[in-house]
Amino acid sequence: MLNAYVITILSLMGIWSVVALGLHVITGLAGQFNLGVGVYMGTGAYTSAMLTTAAGFTFWEALPFSLVASALMGLLTGCPALRVREDSLAVLSIGLVFVFESLLVYLPYFGGPVGINHIPRAMLGGEPVGNWGYLAIIAGALAVAIAVCLYLRRSWMGLIWESIRENELAAQVLGLHPARFKLYAFTIGAALSGLGGVLYAHFIRYVTPYDFGFLPSVYVLAMVVFGGLGTVRGAVFGACFLTLLPEMFRFVQDYRNLIFGVTLVLLMLYEPRGALGDGSYVWRMLSAAWMQLRAVFGNGRPYASNP
Amino acid sequence: MAGSINVALICQQFVNALALGSIYAMIAVGLAMIYGVLRVLHIAHAGVYTAGAYLGLYFYKATGSLPAAVVGAMIVAGIFGVLIERFVYRPMLPKPRIVALIASIGLFICLSDVFRIVAGPYQLAFDVPSVAGAVNAAGVTVSGADFLIAGGTAAIFITLWFILQHTPMGFAIRAVAQNIETAKIMGIDVNRSVQGVFFIGSAVAAFGGVMVGILYNAIYTNMGDTVGYKGLALIVIGGFGSMSGAVLAAFLLGGAETVLTAYSDIPLSRDGMAMLMLVILILFRPQGLLGRE
Numbered sequence: 001m002l003n004a005y006v007i008t009i010l011s012l013m014g015i016w017s018v019v020a021l022g023l024h025v026i027t028g029l030a031g032q033f034n035l036g037v038g039v040y041m042g043t044g045a046y047t048s049a050m051l052t053t054a055a056g057f058t059f060w061e062a063l064p065f066s067l068v069a070s071a072l073m074g075l076l077t078g079c080p081a082l083r084v085r086e087d088s089l090a091v092l093s094i095g096l097v098f099v100f101e102s103l104l105v106y107l108p109y110f111g112g113p114v115g116i117n118h119i120p121r122a123m124l125g126g127e128p129v130g131n132w133g134y135l136a137i138i139a140g141a142l143a144v145a146i147a148v149c150l151y152l153r154r155s156w157m158g159l160i161w162e163s164i165r166e167n168e169l170a171a172q173v174l175g176l177h178p179a180r181f182k183l184y185a186f187t188i189g190a191a192l193s194g195l196g197g198v199l200y201a202h203f204i205r206y207v208t209p210y211d212f213g214f215l216p217s218v219y220v221l222a223m224v225v226f227g228g229l230g231t232v233r234g235a236v237f238g239a240c241f242l243t244l245l246p247e248m249f250r251f252v253q254d255y256r257n258l259i260f261g262v263t264l265v266l267l268m269l270y271e272p273r274g275a276l277g278d279g280s281y282v283w284r285m286l287s288a289a290w291m292q293l294r295a296v297f298g299n300g301r302p303y304a305s306n307p
Numbered sequence: 308m309a310g311s312i313n314v315a316l317i318c319q320q321f322v323n324a325l326a327l328g329s330i331y332a333m334i335a336v337g338l339a340m341i342y343g344v345l346r347v348l349h350i351a352h353a354g355v356y357t358a359g360a361y362l363g364l365y366f367y368k369a370t371g372s373l374p375a376a377v378v379g380a381m382i383v384a385g386i387f388g389v390l391i392e393r394f395v396y397r398p399m400l401p402k403p404r405i406v407a408l409i410a411s412i413g414l415f416i417c418l419s420d421v422f423r424i425v426a427g428p429y430q431l432a433f434d435v436p437s438v439a440g441a442v443n444a445a446g447v448t449v450s451g452a453d454f455l456i457a458g459g460t461a462a463i464f465i466t467l468w469f470i471l472q473h474t475p476m477g478f479a480i481r482a483v484a485q486n487i488e489t490a491k492i493m494g495i496d497v498n499r500s501v502q503g504v505f506f507i508g509s510a511v512a513a514f515g516g517v518m519v520g521i522l523y524n525a526i527y528t529n530m531g532d533t534v535g536y537k538g539l540a541l542i543v544i545g546g547f548g549s550m551s552g553a554v555l556a557a558f559l560l561g562g563a564e565t566v567l568t569a570y571s572d573i574p575l576s577r578d579g580m581a582m583l584m585l586v587i588l589i590l591f592r593p594q595g596l597l598g599r600e
Contacts, residue, residue, distance in 0.1 A: 027405075033408075083590060084589060084590070086404070087342075087346075087348055087404075087547065088593055090408065091348065091539050092543075092586060092589050092590075094539065094540070094582075095582040095585050095586040096586060098533075098578060098579055098582040099575070099579050099583045101579070102575045102578065102579020102582070102583075103575065103579065105576060105579075106574040106575055106576060106579070107574055214536070218416075221409070221412075222409060222412060225406075225409045226409075229405065256420075257416050257419070258417050258420040258424070260416055260417070261414060261418070262417050264412065264413025264416070264417075265395060265414055265417070268399060268406050268407075268409050268413065269395070269398055269399070
């Protein structure tokens with residue numbers, strides 16, 4: 001039986017998956033370290049929240065503006081990536097997320113430390129959607145995000161990102177323009193994370209600056225790496241699992257962060273490619289099982305045993 | 308009359324800036340050393356710093372003597388740092404860089420929860436009667452804790468300089484920081500040098516933690532957070548792995564933060580402003596203050 005609690009958990013899993021997919025584009029595909037995804041998520045959430053509360057827009061009218069706003073934020077914060085890289089970039093993104101959070105807290109325009117509340121529900125067919133309807137909207141957004149990521153991976157852009165990620169100098173020698181494609185990655189990734197932020201804002205229905213600070217950003221990075229950096233299934237699995245983990249350990253309420261931290265350290269020690277990343281134990285087993293299955297329904301022989 | 312008040316105010320700000328800069332320097336120097344040898348962004352250093360503060364309080368309550376508490380906290384935190392290196396970072400070195408970064412974040416999250424579970428969620432007071440007094444001269448108040456921090460920082464950095472420049476251990480550490488493979492070929496025990504770095508860095512951070520606890524008379528579970536993040540930015544600004552650069556950047560940040568908080572009305576919190584300055588500095592001088600192109 002699906003009660004409200006289960007729907008809430010499922011919705012949160014979907015929302016964090018969308019946010020994680022945004023970071024997957026920036027860090028997983030294009031290889032740019034980012035510990036500040038909260039900036040993009042927050043831009044999307046705050047734009048939508050302000051447009052729907054102060055300007056009287058509906059959820060659907062505000063959505064394109066929010067996506068454009070977070071994409072522009074991605075473009076803006078992507079510019080430093082043209083000048084600094086790797087660890088400097090990671091540290092820089094930490095700095096940016098603090099500046100962002102601090103701006104939201106101190107500019108009264110954004111509602112200050114208490115943020116914005118009374119964010120309206122999404123409307124569909126003239127009436128507010130219920131929990132089920134919103135879950136369906138989240139599922140739709142997640143499907144779109146997954147499709148975009150899968151398409152990007154196979155497109156020319158995805159290949160160029162891969163070459164930049166693996167060896168920027170070599171990509172440059174091949175006549176590719178790393179700066180341009182890094183900016184594309186930041187813009188697209190930020191728009192996806194912003195989409196997650198919009199969904200979050202209209203799900204929780206109030207936003208505070210602290211929802212998009214450093215720790216949430218780090219959680220998203222942890223999700224992407226946990227599932228397996230560079231894979232869509234990894235980002236989604238990581239987001240779902242790490243959202244579920246605190247719920248599973250609700251009986252040890254007091255030790256949730258402890259368990260979270262220990263899980264991350266242990267996974268990095270024993271399975272650094274992520275739980276479902278390419279070449280990880282679970283994924284190798286799953287691939288092998290899939291091959292067996294195909295063989296059973298195919299010509300009756302596993303491909304591997306062909307001479 | 309107005310002039311003299313102004314001078315006193317400026318001197319007061321100078322004292323504050325110096326204390327703040329010393330605290331930043333103490334956390335940044337450990338981070339810079341660790342980055343220098345392992346190329347790891349040691350986010351959990353903030354946890355070690357907080358652990359140092361709690362340990363200092365514990366030893367102070369147990370022994371009643373401040374020097375014993377400081378030394379005890381430094382040694383235990385140093386050993387803790389060595390354990391982190393041995394069991395978390397060392398197995399991860401051959402793997403991609405992001406692995407160690409995520410593990411460090413995980414460690415940091417779990418450490419702050421450990422403090423909460425062990426010491427309770429409430430702020431603890433760090434009352435040290437022997438440094439509680441304050442000297443008031445010409446309108447400038449210098450608390451005993453300020454003196455302690457200034458003296459302690461000077462002593463720490465002179466010791467550090469001596470260790471690094473004039474002992475075989477320091478020689479090995481500098482060699483490893485320059486090139487780990489060559490150092491290995493030259494017969495230097497790389498693992499021991501790295502452990503030395505973690506011991507020294509963690510001990511200095513613990514010293515900083517105890518000092519901050521005494522200065523603000525407060526110890527709480529996430530006291531290391533912002534200092535730790537600023538420390539990471541400081542080592543970038545100082546030029547990665549350059550200790551003198553990191554220390555210079557720390558004092559500059561302490562000064563700038565004090566001045567801007569006092570004399571500007573930028574709508575940002577203290578930490579937000581510091582971070583904004585750090586971001587701008589990183590953008591305009593990505594190679595660091597003392598780094599070369």
